[in-house]
Amino acid sequence: MxxxxxxxxxxxxxxxxxxxxxxxxxxxxxxxxxxxxxxxxxxxxxxxxxxxxxxxxxxxxxxxxxxxxGIISQILPGKEGVVGFINEIENEASQSGLVADISFGTKSVTSEDSYKVIRFSLIFEATYYQMIDFVKKLEEMSQVIVIEKVTIQSPEGIEGKNMITLNLKAYIDPNF
CATH class of the missing domain: 1.20.5 (Single alpha-helices involved in coiled-coils or other helix-helix interfaces)
Structure with a gap:
């Protein structure tokens, strides 16, 4: 056990x-x-x-x-702002003593990076110095404007009246 x-x-x-x-x-x-x-x-x-x-x-x-x-939204006008923007350019031209013809191409609104760009031409008759004064006013505008090309036809030299064409582009609201 x-x-x-x-x-x-x-x-x-x-x-x-x-x-x-x-x-x-x-x-x-x-x-x-x-x-x-x-x-x-x-x-x-x-x-x-x-x-x-x-x-x-x-x-x-x-x-x-x-x-x-806020500044960018002012710089990039929407559909409503483009008309005011064009009027502003015409006013600047008339204040400079110029009569400018504004022409838009067939494909004036294009995309560039993530922005919309509107391309247009300003054609006017002015002296070289009037043109410089007008370009300075364009640079001071609230919208972003890029001068892509300047064409000056000066049969009388730069002191006389010249036929000037400015090819411009302006950045506009991406939702345009």
Whole structure:
């Protein structure tokens, strides 16, 4: 009977050891899985922090250009603003003592980068110095105007009246 009791004690001891080993294996798997989830969570947190930093930088950049957005909307006239823009050019020409013919090509509105561009020509008769004065006034206008080409036909020299053609382009609202 004592022998059976000792065998029984050994059996209980082996069972306890097996249960402990099973418990250790179970806990080890749980710890590994928890560490993996913790790593993924940390990576997501780092990703969110980077996005947050990017958003803060974007907000700072926007604050820097916020004032410029209003200026750009003035510089780029919409459909309604183009008529006023053309009137402004005609007024500048008449104040300079010029009568300018404004002509638009068949494809006057085109796309350039992410902007719309309207190309047109101004044809007028003036002295060289009147033309320079008029070009300075064009440069001072609120709209962005680029002078692409200047053609001067001067049969009398630059001191006399010349036939002048200015090929211009103006940037307009992209939703035109």
């Amino acid at each position: 004592k022998k059976n009791l000792k065998k029984f004690d050994w059996l209980i001891l082996i069972l306890i050891i097996l249960v402990q080993i099973g418990l250790i294996v179970f806990l080890a798997k749980r710890i590994i899985m928890t560490n993996s989830l913790l790593r993924e969570t940390n990576q997501r947190l780092i990703s969110f922090e980077k996005r947050d930093e990017s958003l803060l930088r974007l907000e700072e950049d926007y604050d820097l250009i916020k004032e410029d957005v």
